[in-house]
Amino acid sequence: MTVTVVGVDGGPLVPDAQKALADARLVIGRRRLLELHAPEGARRIELGPLGPALSALGSLTDEDGPAVVLDHGDPGYFGILREIRARNIRAQVVPALSTVQRLLARIGRSSDDVTVVNAQGRELRKALNVCRARPAVAVFTEGVAGPAEIGAGLLGWRRTLIVAEDLGGPDENVTSISPAKAAKRRWKDPNLVLCLTDPGLVPEPGWYLGGEPVPAVGGWALPEEAFAHRDGMVASAEVRALALARLAPRPGMLVWDVGAGSGALGVECGRLGAAVIAVERNPVHTMRIVANAVNHGVDVRMVEGEAPAVLSGLPTPDAVYVGGGGPKVVEACAAVGAERVVVGLNALDEVASCRNALRGGGYQVDGCQLSVARLGTLSNGSSTLTAVNPTTLLFGRREDAG
Known part of the structure; x- marks a missing residue:
């Protein structure tokens, strides 16, 4: 049986789409798409949950006649095509413009630096963290993963949201809004969110869709000289x-x-694509952290204050590095539910208490002492090895982590 997947973008259907619909004996799609495009006399299946509708499609034979599946935009771009192919249903595709393309065209912005993530039917957390880390992100939304929830999750980050409601439909509305205001507003479905650090930015010419790939040029574990720091306040490479x-x-x-401290570890995490919150009590150090983040082209949210008190209310992390504060801070970090916690210690008398704090938080704990001797050159030109102060690292991984 012939199955044609037709994309709809609000404009006139292309001839191939019109022909497929004219010949169709079965049309599957969302209610509004069926009302607009399903021909009279064709059997209709309204899409709710994908499973039952696509199972019905897979059970049809050639005698049932041609079938058309209607989808918004480009069915192969975070659309229904993947679900159809996963059921071993062969399909011809007549795409339309994706909603991301149409929104960017509406606001007159280039697309090559925009990262695209899908929050439909998924936990919003990963999509939010990409928005917290990247300067331009488009988010496919749905239900409880919508503009209000994205706005609430971005409080504390400097962002502008462009929200497109019913793009290409009769109720189309495109709004530029702050995360705080977006969080307090009710939004019409369907919608799409574009999250920007600077709406007026003209991005540099790129070669890689979504901005520069990670890891960044130059690798990671950069030399200490790559960061502004006070002597001894930066972890060694x-x-x-x-x-x-x-x-x-x-x-x-x-x-x-x-x-x-200097924020070097957090900046490195940002260069590898993660969203980062740096916590530091010393205002002089916080200025260095901000400068280091800017110099390396990453977005690090700065929280100035004394841990553990200042940790209350921050978004739940996936991983934590503790570079100072002692056992009480480690204990507080172990209680937030991150999958991984790494603790850097110079004082040996804190190793046992910090290890116990991690264990008490449900972590399996490993560790090592890292001693390094770096290659150097003597005044006569011969080689030597110069020792760097040793550091003890504790590694905690939750026992219930996959």
């Missing part, structure tokens, strides 16, 4: 390399850098 390996920062994650 070797310590950061191992800590990053255990934290596993990536797009969709939120990392806390607690007792951030």
Whole structure:
């Protein structure tokens, strides 16, 4: 049986789509699409849950005649095509413009730096963390993962939301709004959200859709000289390399850098695509953290104050690095439910208490002492090794983590 998947973008249907619908004996789609485009006499199946409708499609034979599935925009771009192919149903596709393309065209913005994420039928957390980390993100929304929830999740981040309601439909409305105001408003379905750090920015010419890929150029575990810092207030490159390996920062994650010092560890996590909150009590250090984030082109949210008190109310992290504060701070961080916690310690007498704090929070704990001798050159030109102060790292991973 022939199945044609037709994209609808609010404009006139292309000839191939018109022909497929004229020949169709079965049309599947959302109610409004059926009302607009299903021909008289064709059997109709309204899409609610995908399973029953697509199961009916898969059970049809050639004798049942041609079938058309209607979808918004481009069916292959976060649309219904993947679900159809997953059921081994062969389909011809007549695409239309995706909603992302249409929204960007409405506001006159280029698309090559825009990261696209899908929050439909999924936990919003990963999509939010991409919005917190990237300068331009389009979010496919649905139900409780809509503009109000995105706005609420971005409080504390400098962002502008462009919300498109019923794009291409009779109730189309495009609104530019702050996250705080978006969180208090009711929005019409369907809608799409564009999250921007700077709505007026003209992005640099790019070669990779969604902005520069991660990891960033230059790798990670950058030398200490790459960061503004006070002597001794930056983790060595070797310590950061191992800590990053255990934290596993990536797009969709939120990392806390607690007792951030220079913020080097948090900045490195941001360069690997994670959203980052840096917590630091010293106002001089906070200025350095902001400068380091700007210099390395990442967005680090700065929270100035004394941990653990200042941690209350922050979004739940996926991973935490504790670079200072002692056992009480480790205990507080172990209680927030992150999958991974890494603790950097210079004082050996805090190792046992911090290990116990992690265990008390339900973590399996491992660790090591990292001692490094760096290659150097003597005045006569011969080589030498210069020792760097050792650091103890504790690695906590939740026992219930996958």
